[in-house]
Amino acid sequence: MTEQASRITATCGTCAAECDGWLVQLIRDRRLHWERESSCASCGTTVCDGDRGAAPADVRAALLADHxxxxxxxxxxxxxxxxxxxxxxxxxxxxxxxxxxxxxxxxxxxxxxxxxxxxxxxxxxxxxxxxxxxxxxxxxxxxxx
Structure with a gap:
């Protein structure tokens, strides 16, 4: 599998603490996919989303900047x-x-x-x-x- 990932820091939507996470773009079954995940150490909230197809602009921009x-x-x-x-x-x-x-x-x-x-x-x-x-x-x- 071909993939790239970028580490991110985000604000928790539940408690407003700083969260760590990842933005990922990958090839799965000859299709482009993207994923976004963050987890808050303060309150335990985890946010995961993603889809098949082109990545949202913020995901793509982070990957281009990092890689x-x-x-x-x-x-x-x-x-x-x-x-x-x-x-x-x-x-x-x-x-x-x-x-x-x-x-x-x-x-x-x-x-x-x-x-x-x-x-x-x-x-x-x-x-x-x-x-x-x-x-x-x-x-x-x-x-x-």
């Missing part, structure tokens, strides 16, 4: 060109227009995202017979604790 940004470039021209937008639709459950925009970026200068996101799209493209490469383009902005 850096990656760029995927895809060949995706010729008879298999439809596989590129399909990979983005399958990975992120986005509209045709959004998938087309991401595919155009991937075929051009590259599409940027978290390591988990680009690895998933690369795997989906590989399964469709489309060559794609992934490189790190921005190093982490903060250290993972």
């Amino acid at each position: 850096g940004e990656y760029r995927l470039t895809a060949e995706g021209t010729g008879p298999r060109s439809g596989a590129v937008p399909k990979a983005f639709r399958d990975a992120f459950e986005v509209s045709l227009a959004e998938a087309g925009s991401a595919a155009n970026a991937a075929r051009g200068a590259g599409w940027c995202g978290t390591r988990v996101e680009v690895v998933l799209v690369q795997r989906l493209l590989d399964g469709a017979g489309v060559a794609a490469s992934v490189i790190e383009v921005r190093e982490p902005q903060r250290r993972t604790r």
Whole structure:
């Protein structure tokens, strides 16, 4: 399983104490998933949520800050060109227009995202017979604790 996690500090919704937790993005069953968990040592409240698909902006921003940004470039021209937008639709459950925009970026200068996101799209493209490469383009902005 491919995953990335970022440690967080949050405010408890029950007692307002400081809580520790994790933000996670992972690939499960060839699908993108995200999870958020925090636990309060003061009152014992635990909060867990998550879903399949693209991560909320705060989860994604923390992962990018802690782990850096990656760029995927895809060949995706010729008879298999439809596989590129399909990979983005399958990975992120986005509209045709959004998938087309991401595919155009991937075929051009590259599409940027978290390591988990680009690895998933690369795997989906590989399964469709489309060559794609992934490189790190921005190093982490903060250290993972």
